[in-house]
Amino acid sequence: MKTNILGIYEDEDVLLHAIDKLQADGIVVADVYSPFPIHGIWSRLKLTTRLPYATFVYGAVGAVAIFMMLYWMSVVSYPLKFGGKPLNTLSFIIIMFVGTIFIGTLLTFLTYLGREKMFPGKQVILPDPRSTEDKFVLVIAKPEDMNDQETKHLMKMLKETGATEIKESTVNDHE
Amino acid sequence: MDKKVQLSGKFKLIMLVMIVLGVISVIAGFVTENGTRTWANLLLNNYYFLSIAMGALFWMAIQAVTQSGWSVAYLRIPQAMSNYLIVSFVLFALMFLGVHDLYHWTHADAVAQDPLLQHKAPYLNLPFFALRFVVFFGLWIFLTYRIKSLSLREDKVGGVAYFSKIEFASKVFIFVFAFSFSLFSIDWLMSLDPHWYSTIYVVKKFISAFFHGVAAIAAIAIILRKLGYLPMLTKEHIANFSRYIFALSIIWAYMWLSQYLLIWYANIPEETIYYVPREMGEYKTMFYTELLVNWAFPFLFLMWNRVAKNENLVLFAVLVLIVGQWVELYMSIMPSIELKHAISLIEVGTFIGFAGLFGLVTGYSLSKMPLIPKNHPYLLESTTEEHF
Numbered sequence: 001m002k003t004n005i006l007g008i009y010e011d012e013d014v015l016l017h018a019i020d021k022l023q024a025d026g027i028v029v030a031d032v033y034s035p036f037p038i039h040g041i042w043s044r045l046k047l048t049t050r051l052p053y054a055t056f057v058y059g060a061v062g063a064v065a066i067f068m069m070l071y072w073m074s075v076v077s078y079p080l081k082f083g084g085k086p087l088n089t090l091s092f093i094i095i096m097f098v099g100t101i102f103i104g105t106l107l108t109f110l111t112y113l114g115r116e117k118m119f120p121g122k123q124v125i126l127p128d129p130r131s132t133e134d135k136f137v138l139v140i141a142k143p144e145d146m147n148d149q150e151t152k153h154l155m156k157m158l159k160e161t162g163a164t165e166i167k168e169s170t171v172n173d174h175e
Numbered sequence: 176m177d178k179k180v181q182l183s184g185k186f187k188l189i190m191l192v193m194i195v196l197g198v199i200s201v202i203a204g205f206v207t208e209n210g211t212r213t214w215a216n217l218l219l220n221n222y223y224f225l226s227i228a229m230g231a232l233f234w235m236a237i238q239a240v241t242q243s244g245w246s247v248a249y250l251r252i253p254q255a256m257s258n259y260l261i262v263s264f265v266l267f268a269l270m271f272l273g274v275h276d277l278y279h280w281t282h283a284d285a286v287a288q289d290p291l292l293q294h295k296a297p298y299l300n301l302p303f304f305a306l307r308f309v310v311f312f313g314l315w316i317f318l319t320y321r322i323k324s325l326s327l328r329e330d331k332v333g334g335v336a337y338f339s340k341i342e343f344a345s346k347v348f349i350f351v352f353a354f355s356f357s358l359f360s361i362d363w364l365m366s367l368d369p370h371w372y373s374t375i376y377v378v379k380k381f382i383s384a385f386f387h388g389v390a391a392i393a394a395i396a397i398i399l400r401k402l403g404y405l406p407m408l409t410k411e412h413i414a415n416f417s418r419y420i421f422a423l424s425i426i427w428a429y430m431w432l433s434q435y436l437l438i439w440y441a442n443i444p445e446e447t448i449y450y451v452p453r454e455m456g457e458y459k460t461m462f463y464t465e466l467l468v469n470w471a472f473p474f475l476f477l478m479w480n481r482v483a484k485n486e487n488l489v490l491f492a493v494l495v496l497i498v499g500q501w502v503e504l505y506m507s508i509m510p511s512i513e514l515k516h517a518i519s520l521i522e523v524g525t526f527i528g529f530a531g532l533f534g535l536v537t538g539y540s541l542s543k544m545p546l547i548p549k550n551h552p553y554l555l556e557s558t559t560e561e562h563f
Contacts, residue, residue, distance in 0.1 A: 052480065083442065090439060093432065 002141065002171050004030070005154060006127050007163035009136040012038045018138065018161035019044050025157065031139040033131035051115075055108045062103030066096045127169055142168070180404060180542045190535040197528005204521045214273035215512040216522055219504050220529040221270060222363060225263045226380070226500070227533070228256040230388020232319050233352055234419075239322075239345035244556030245415055248407050248547050252395050253388075254326060255540035257319035262536055264312045267363075271305065277512070280369040291370055299366055307362060311355040318348045326548055333550035356381055364504075367511040371449045373438070379430040380507075386423035386469075387500040393420065394493040395537070397486045404546055407558040410484040417483035420473055420492065428470035453506060457516035465506050468499035501526060 009015040012034065019029055023044070032041055041047075074080070075087045085091075113119065131137040138158075142151070155166045204213035235253035238246045274281050279292075280299045286292040292299070322344045329337035357377035365376050393416035400408040438446045454462050473492055482488045509516070548554065 056478070083440075085440075090436060093436070 004127060004169050004171060005140045005142050005151070005158070006167050006169055007138040007140070007158040007161070008128060008130070008165040008167075009138065009162060010134075010164055011162075012136055014162040015136045015138060016040050016044070018158070018163065021161050022140075022157065027140060027154065027157070029138060030141040033127060033137040033139070035132060035134060035136075038136075051108065051112060054111050055104050058107040058111075059100050059104035062107075063096050063100040065103065066099035067092060070095060125171075127171075138163070178404065178546055179544070180399065180538070180546055182538055182542045186538060187535070190531040190538070193527050193531025194535070195528075196524050197526075197531060200521045200524025200528060204525065208521065210273065211276040211512055213521070214270070214276045215508050216525050217266075217273070218270060218277060218363065219501070219508050220525055221263065221266050222508075223500060223504055223526075224259065224529055224533045225267070226384035226504075227388050227391045228253075228259045228263065229315070229352065229356060230384035230386065231256045231392050232315075232388070233349070233385055234389050234392060235322070236345035236348045236352070239342045240349065242342070242553070244553035245412060247551045247553050247557035248405060249392060249396050249412075249557075250326065250548055250551075251541060251544060251546055252392050252399075252537075254319075254323045254544070255537045256391075257316075257323055258540040259533055259536045260312065260316050260319060262532065264316065267308065267312070274301065274304075278366055278369070280366060295369065299369060304362055307358060311359050314351050314355060318344060318351060322348065326551075327544060329550050330545060330548060331550075335552050338552050353381070356384070364507050367508060368449060370445065373434050373446070373449070375430060375434040375437075379427070379434060382423065382427050382430050383469075383500065383503055386420070386427050387496055389416065389419045389423065390493040390496040392416070394490060394497075397490045397493075399546070400486070408486075413486050413489055414480075414484045417477045417489050417492070420489075420496070421477040421483070424470050424473040424477075428466070428474070431466065431470070452510040452514050456510070456514055458506065458510050461502060461506055461516065465499070465502045468495055468502055472499075 007018065009018065015032070015034075016038065019032075019041075022029055029045060032038075032045065034041075070092045071088060074089075079087050081087070126132065126137075127139055128135065128137045140154070146154075151168075158166050201213065201217065204216060231253035235250055237243075238250065270277075279285055280295070281301055286296060297303075322341055325337050325341045325344065329341070357380075360377045360380040364380065365372065393413075396405060396408055396416070397413070399405045435450070438450060452458060472495055476492055477483050477489070482492075505518075547558070551557075
């Protein structure tokens, strides 16, 4: 069992300033749940991702794979001259272009789903379901040895930064 | 906020030396080479810097129409470039001395023997050509001057009234630009081959102008930041500029391929003749250089996030693209003039001269107005690091 302290905000600008203030005091903000992407969260929470590198690899593999398919079809398997064009031709480019985008996008999407352990129909675990509507939820992981006084102090700080609602929630480890 | 760019004496001196070098090169060109070649070279450089300025102004109009916040601090750079249009008008007017050297369709005897040129004569004739030239430049100078003066008045008065006026003027400018710049490219570049035509040609020229215009703005912004101006040019803003350059490099290649592939595929002699000297003759290396410099390099280089946010590396990419626009125009103009591919010191010198003139006009205009539009309603979005 882990306990999180949640600060619920009404406005994304207030939330951004709250993160700055909390981080200045050395409090680690574990996560933020918001109805839409917020510019500036990424750098503040020091999030990183390797997904773009995977996309690049998928795109490159896709381009080569589509080229090999076209080459095999129109040069090796069924060579058919028309219009005096060479068999291994420039018109491959269009299909390679589209195929690169398709393979790159699809595999990136699947990688993302795999890494996030998501699948269609999965029951989402949200700290507060209103974060999909109009609330911005800031999550702080509560250390196990934190006593009541420290917890109160933390909650007071959240209140000062503009949180409209503060609560503790427990999460099961396996979730 | 009221800070203006201070032009150092050294900058002015360097620019003047560059202009003198350019004048010497042009004179040397007329003395040593044939006139046609030198006129073509002048056309190249004239069109080059016009397209940079027009592309940058188009970017400025786009910012107003989309009501972008992040770019507010950089709007003065294209506004300064709008003064170059007047210089460009004079330089293009001088080109009329060389129209008979450049344009086959201006010779009455050639038209008399050529049914196709006769067919095109209602459009391609010198009086109408000159009229279009004057009207287009008049519209561009008027509209960009209006946007600039509205922006300067906004500095004094404030409020949102000028904001919406600028937005309206920018909308008009975009439509005028789309129509007139296309016809301008047909007139001055495509009519070098009056028998050949391509419907995607002007789209490619427009994208190319936009592409390299944004690159020029990014370069000037980064250089100004290095000189201590524009402290708001953060990594995010540099990334925004590189996104423009990156996306436009893809569109540029798309347009290049759209033109090339259809002509290659249809294989009609009247159309393929355009690519014969370009791809098969002496221009072969330049043909591939054009693609490499304008597409492959920025695409693969700016793809990396760390590169796209690093001002020195973006500046390097822009410098490569400045060569790229030259190569693109060189490939549009020179193979239509002569089959011999030769880049001599005269070409380099002329380019340096025009670059000096462009730099001097832009720098001087920048120094005459506050560098940052201080009463723009979205200024805080641009100058505050947190919200863009």
